[in-house]
Amino acid sequence: MVESSAPTKDIPKKVLVFDLGHYWTKAFFLEVDDSKLKILAKTYLPTSSNDLNITFTQAFFELAKISKMKLWQEEALSFPLIITTELKLPEKIGQMAIKMVETKEALQTLKTVYQEKKGKHNFEIIDLGSKVFDSNLDIQEISGSLIFPSNVIDVENYIGNKRLDSFSLPVERREIELEQAIAKVGWQRLFPFSKTSSNFGCDLLLTGAVFAFSPEDPLTALIVLDNLPESVVTQAWVDLDLITPSLGAFLTVYPELNEFFSQDNFQNDLFKLANFKNLGTFVSLGKPGVIKVDFGYAQLQEVVVEEDQIVLLPVKGDQKVSFKIPFSGKKIQASLEGGELGIVFDGRVKPFRLTSGKLSQEKILHWRESLKKVEAI
Amino acid sequence: MIAPLIKRVTKGEKISIVRKILEKEQAKVVVGDIVSPEDVVGLAEVSAGQRLVKISSCLKVNGKGLEKYLTKPLGEKVFRGEILASRKSIFGLKKSVCLSPIDGILSEIDAAGNAVLKFLPTQTRVVAGVPGKVSDVSKESVVIEALVARIRTKIGTGKEREGAIKVVASASEFLLPVNIDGSCRDKIIIGGAFIGKDALEKALTLGVRGVVAGGINLRNFLSLGELDAGITVLITEGFGIRPMAEDVFNLLKEHEDTFSIINGAERYLTLPEVKEPKGKVEKEAEKDLWRELKVGDRVHILGEHHGHLGIVKEIEKETFYSFYVPEVMVELNGKETLKVPACNLEIIDED
Structure with a gap:
């Protein structure tokens, strides 16, 4: 729930938002009240692409069951239905008129709103959905990113099968590891990091099943770190409910909703509603270095990051710590927030490329162990 | 949770089979004739290349x-x-x-x-290939209405070809070059959890018309190209080593030595029914649909346990990870049970 000022009369009280992916549909039932904005129900199901009515009917049924509305059947038709998708849709679904928003536009709206509220803060949405498996991936790189012996043929076959059975989820650990590796390489391909003159304070929002079902935060954290070039700081958030495109679509159709989120507390307001997890702040040094830390003691502390090393500081999400970070030959003063994993410093030389083999596998396992230490504290 | 409803194997499907002939005057049958598979329906010209x-x-x-x-x-x-x-x-x-x-x-x-x-083309006699009734004789074809069984596969490539079924390997073995010999010429060979590049090349060289196997490597499948490579290939389960599912293999084994039509582009194998099927005759199969998964459904498992067939015993409320997908208990072969996410199941459409 988000406390806010009263909405304008143009915003409806209850709204259905469906995010129709190529393989999965995410459906949300949202309530907009005088002082609250909340998710009443949510459901996820495969997209029945050769007959979308089946998905729609089932989604409505599930939302009704979860929200336990007695008058659902009579009332549901009166709720506006917003659909965000890249699929081609019929003009009407049943008797309901639809407000269509292309997924690209929905994501761009969210990005624009965020940047306006946060004062031109760099913000990127990494949407790793089904398109990862459809893109032209570097199979050798994927094979090199695995912690078990593999060959390129196995990786190719897995990707081929995923294209056939696109709505299936990985179950065994081996499958999960493969999809994590594919996500890492897919990110490089689909969202190459464009280094601007100032990459300080770049925020990342990670959305897609590979992030939502990741069994451990260190796996996601390593994907983030592997994709950051040198001299970049980013705070990373994970969309656990896959609501990002839907939220963007809602904001696109009803831009008045921006008033709900205060300037000062925008990130907290929006991210709490959307159940985005603050993974932490990631500092990609790109080489070894010494960081000065101000914990509020009389003297500054030092964090030494050696080559090929990842170091964590256990800082909580609502805490801020000051640092002096060596970037591009200078010492940059920064105040960084913590998160689930705290603040992570990466001393690995960038870019790096892993090749298949025991040495690479050991390295990856070692880095993961480094990232796990924070959870034990 | 909805799941796709798939028709992997259909029986008693009524379809029209088109037999191409040289010209109408050469047709040996008329509309209404009842034909057997070995009856000659007309003449055609075949070019060797x-x-x-x-x-x-x-x-x-x-x-x-x-x-x-x-x-x-x-x-x-x-x-x-x-x-x-x-x-x-x-x-x-x-x-x-x-x-x-x-x-x-x-x-x-x-x-x-x-x-x-x-x-120079040589004239050849065109046999009916299927038992049925002649429904049309036109300038270049004879159309026969027939009852068939059909197998629909995951992957396929190659144009429509015909030949007799020959089982050369079991459902779980590899289909190796040694399994393919001169007796496979002009046949459609069946079997194997996997067919590799060498076996495919040998089949092509020996004049095999078609191959039906459980699995293949993605790169070998792509090397066959989008246009016809001279052989029609159907893969029933997917990429990699994938034992052919029991229901598919058993049906093919029942039809060994019978005439069949293989179509890679449409991904199916047509097997004429020699006997009248028991039960009702199905209409031409519709494309795959979706419906809600229920206890008692016969299902095909995807993912790590791919290829297994089972019965849904229980749909639990607990979910896999945080992704709100229910877990399903599936009983295999009346003994072992597996817990799989509901989205990793296909419902087998059966009467």
Whole structure:
């Protein structure tokens, strides 16, 4: 729930938002009240692409069951239905008129709103959905990113099968590891990091099943770190409910909703509603270095990051710590927030490329162990 | 949770099978006739292939405008040793000629400056191939209504071909080159959890019409190309080593030595029913749909346990990870049970 000022009369009280992916549909039932904005129900199901009515009917049924509305059947038709998708849709679904928003536009709206509220803060949405498996991936790189012996043929076959059975989820650990590796390489391909003159304070929002079902935060954290070039700081958030495109679509159709989120507390307001997890702040040094830390003691502390090393500081999400970070030959003063994993410093030389083999596998396992230490504290 | 409803194996499907013939006058049947698989319905011409003759390099000219050098018009028959094309040069004092290496038909000049010679077609008798009733006789075809069984597969490539079924490996073995020999010529070979590049090449060389196997490597499948590679391939389960599912393999084994039609582009194998099927006759199969998964459904498992068939025993409320997908208990072969996410199941559509 988000406390806010009263909405304008143009915003409806209850709204259905469906995010129709190529393989999965995410459906949300949202309530907009005088002082609250909340998710009443949510459901996820495969997209029945050769007959979308089946998905729609089932989604409505599930939302009704979860929200336990007695008058659902009579009332549901009166709720506006917003659909965000890249699929081609019929003009009407049943008797309901639809407000269509292309997924690209929905994501761009969210990005624009965020940047306006946060004062031109760099913000990127990494949407790793089904398109990862459809893109032209570097199979050798994927094979090199695995912690078990593999060959390129196995990786190719897995990707081929995923294209056939696109709505299936990985179950065994081996499958999960493969999809994590594919996500890492897919990110490089689909969202190459464009280094601007100032990459300080770049925020990342990670959305897609590979992030939502990741069994451990260190796996996601390593994907983030592997994709950051040198001299970049980013705070990373994970969309656990896959609501990002839907939220963007809602904001696109009803831009008045921006008033709900205060300037000062925008990130907290929006991210709490959307159940985005603050993974932490990631500092990609790109080489070894010494960081000065101000914990509020009389003297500054030092964090030494050696080559090929990842170091964590256990800082909580609502805490801020000051640092002096060596970037591009200078010492940059920064105040960084913590998160689930705290603040992570990466001393690995960038870019790096892993090749298949025991040495690479050991390295990856070692880095993961480094990232796990924070959870034990 | 909804799941796709798939028709992997259908029986008693009523379809129209088109048998191409040379011309209507050559048809040996009329509308209404009841035919058996071995009955001759007409005559057709079959060409064994083609040869390319490099006219441009033979006559030492560039590839354009070669038609003026031909001694025969396009579409005409030519015989081995006959002059195909000629050119005079150096004020008509020197003559270059190009001879035909085969008996054939001068089909066309391609962009590379080659004359395409199709081997002279030979007439062949067209058998019905299926038991059924003749519903139409037209200029170039005889249409027979027949009851068939059909297997729909995950992946396929190649044009429609026909041949007798020959089982060369079990559902879980590899389909190796050693399994393929001269007796497989003009047949559709069945079997194997996996077919590799060597076996495919041998099958192509020996004149096998089609292959049905459980699995193949993605790269080998892609190497067959989007256009027809000279052999039709159907893969029932997916990429990698994938034992063929029991229901599919058993049906194919029942139809060993019977005529069948394999279609890679449409991804199905048609098996004429010799006997009248028990139970009702299905209409032409509709495309796969979706419905809600229920206890008692017969399902096909995807992912790590791919290929297993089972019965849904319980749909639990707990979810896999945080992704709100219910867990399903599936009983395999009446014994072992597996817990799988609901989205990793396909419902097998059966009567």
